[in-house]
Amino acid sequence: MPSPYSLPLHALRLAGKCAVPLILWYAAGQAVRYALLFGATEVAYGEWRQVRLVATMTLLTLIVMAAMTVTTGLLYTLRGALWEMRARRGEGVEDERFFRVLDRVAPAFAVLYLAWGFHAEDARDLQTMDMNHHFYELTEASWFGEESQVGKSLIDLDWRVSLGAMVVTFGLKMLFAKLVEQGKGQLAGFAAAFSEFAFVFYGLNATFAFADLRSEWTDHRSVVSGTKELWEQAQKDLPLWKTITDAFGEFWPYFIDAVAIPLAWLTVAMLVFGAFSDEARTLVKGTRLERGVDRLEGSHDLTQKSFDQVTGGFKDRWLPLANSMRMIVKGGAPLFGMMCLCYVAITVAAQYAERVAVTLIGSQVDWAWAFKVAPVTFVHELVVTVLSMALLAATYDLAATRARMKGEPLSDV
Numbered sequence: 001m002p003s004p005y006s007l008p009l010h011a012l013r014l015a016g017k018c019a020v021p022l023i024l025w026y027a028a029g030q031a032v033r034y035a036l037l038f039g040a041t042e043v044a045y046g047e048w049r050q051v052r053l054v055a056t057m058t059l060l061t062l063i064v065m066a067a068m069t070v071t072t073g074l075l076y077t078l079r080g081a082l083w084e085m086r087a088r089r090g091e092g093v094e095d096e097r098f099f100r101v102l103d104r105v106a107p108a109f110a111v112l113y114l115a116w117g118f119h120a121e122d123a124r125d126l127q128t129m130d131m132n133h134h135f136y137e138l139t140e141a142s143w144f145g146e147e148s149q150v151g152k153s154l155i156d157l158d159w160r161v162s163l164g165a166m167v168v169t170f171g172l173k174m175l176f177a178k179l180v181e182q183g184k185g186q187l188a189g190f191a192a193a194f195s196e197f198a199f200v201f202y203g204l205n206a207t208f209a210f211a212d213l214r215s216e217w218t219d220h221r222s223v224v225s226g227t228k229e230l231w232e233q234a235q236k237d238l239p240l241w242k243t244i245t246d247a248f249g250e251f252w253p254y255f256i257d258a259v260a261i262p263l264a265w266l267t268v269a270m271l272v273f274g275a276f277s278d279e280a281r282t283l284v285k286g287t288r289l290e291r292g293v294d295r296l297e298g299s300h301d302l303t304q305k306s307f308d309q310v311t312g313g314f315k316d317r318w319l320p321l322a323n324s325m326r327m328i329v330k331g332g333a334p335l336f337g338m339m340c341l342c343y344v345a346i347t348v349a350a351q352y353a354e355r356v357a358v359t360l361i362g363s364q365v366d367w368a369w370a371f372k373v374a375p376v377t378f379v380h381e382l383v384v385t386v387l388s389m390a391l392l393a394a395t396y397d398l399a400a401t402r403a404r405m406k407g408e409p410l411s412d413v
Contacts, residue, residue, distance in 0.1 A: 001405055002083075002398055004335035007391070008342055010398060014081050015390035021077045022386045029070030030378065036063045041130045044153040053157040054165060054202075060154070061197045063122050068109050068193065072102050074385070075272040078393040082273070084400035096274065099187065105271045106193035107180060112264050114200055127151055154204060165202035169195050262343040262392075269392040273400075335402075339395045346387045354380045 002010070015022070040059040044052050076098055079085050085095070113119060131138060134150040141148035149156065176192035357376055363369060 002401055004338050004398060004402075007335065007338045007394055007398060011342065011387065011391040011394035014078055014393050014397075015386055017081045018077050018390075019386070022074055022389065023382065025070055025073045025077060026382050026385055029066060029073075032066045032070075033063060036066065037126055037129045038133070040126055040153065041133045044130070045134075045149065049149075049156070050158055050161050053153060054161065056153045057157065057165070057201045057204075058198070060122065060126060060201055061194060063126070064113065064119055064197050065190075065194055067122070068106065068113070069102060071109075071268060071389075072105050072272055073098070074389045075269050075393060076101055078390060079273060082393060082397040082400075084273070084397050084404070087401075087404060101272055101274075103187050103189035105268060106189040107177070107196070108271055109268055110193040110196040112267060114196070116261070116264055119197070119200070123154055127154065157202075157204075162202055162204070166199055169199040169202055173199055257347075258340050258344050262340055265388070266339070266392050266395060269389075269396055273393075273396055335395065335398055339391065342391050343388065346384060346391065350380055350384045353383075 036059050040056045040063075043059065044056045046052060079095070089095070130153055131151045138148050138150040140146075141150070173192060173195035176188050176195055179188035180192050354376060357379075361372065361376070363372065
């Protein structure tokens with residue numbers, strides 16, 4: 001029975017064994033990402049501005065899809081080195097093709113990626129490259145007091161164009177989602193994920209426009225203003241309550257980075273390795289709450305739709321993570337703690353290592369880091385990505401192996 005405390009060594013073994021293909025996958029992904037980012041900053045300027053902005057949104061969608069493909073490729077590379085996969089081969093189970101795995105991963109990846117806001121980093125990278133690439137146009141406009149379009153590629157799309165694009169992508173999303181449910185069409189899951197991302201990105205401008213109008217309207221409503229006053233008064237009259245809320249606000253970001261984010265990526269890893277469920281029944285199986293799920297599924301359609309509407313965002317964000325944690329705990333509760341600890345250790349150690357590298361390299365002029373920072377950042381992110389993917393694979397492998405030796409299936413899928 002492998003010990004959960006052997007997780008770091010097992011992760012290093014996997015990373016060392018698959019180092020070359022992991023590095024190649026990451027390098028190829030960064031090259032494609034840079035090309036798409038550069039293309040998005042070029043296509044956004046010129047005549048037919050609105051058409052160009054639609055193309056920019058499309059390229060942003062492709063950037064996210066490239067990230068999904070690379071993540072799947074990194075984890076797929078590690079599959080062959082897992083004990084669990086060797087055990088499956090001994091049982092006569094054939095390895096899946098990469099594109100079949102990618103098709104299975106895509107829809108759930110899109111939900112998790114959007115639910116946890118990972119796409120915001122892609123949007124920031126696009127805006128940063130846009131402003132750096134067109135720096136002189138931006139400064140020249142500011143000197144002469146002129147308005148510049150630099151850095152506005154993601155917010156200048158007309159809301160009516162956004163709505164039209166949303167309608168088209170929503171129809172495609174429903175079509176491909178139906179094909180995924182029926183198991184029809186090659187790469188239907190990949191197309192469904194593309195439509196999901198495109199629907200969100202094309203709707204950014206329309207969402208912001210309506211959100212601004214709505215916030216302006218609600219800020220003047222007596223109920224809203226009264227609620228704000230009551231909340232501020234409660235914080236003044238109940239010092240303990242303010243202390244609790246402040247402490248919770250300080251603790252919550254650390255919980256997200258150390259626990260929730262690793263679980264989100266572990267969910268993706270389980271999809272690649274073929275053991276995952278996002279159903280509520282899997283989470284509560286064997287408990288008293290399973291009866292509640294039975295009653296809900298046996299209720300009227302309107303009741304189910306109302307429940308799904310109210311809990312949709314919560315379920316998209318937390319239910320897959322809860323199922324992932326439940327599966328990992330089957331391999332031993334210490335394994336879950338070791339995974340979170342190692343994930344944080346990798347992040348923190350890499351940051352300190354980058355700081356040491358910057359100090360050792362040094363520079364007599366500040367502007368030299370405009371080109372020196374790129375290779376340092378590349379190596380830093382490469383090491384973090386490779387070790388993190390190996391850690392996720394090792395976590396799943398230990399949990400699956402321990403569950404198999406106990407005679408328990410890791411999941412019901």
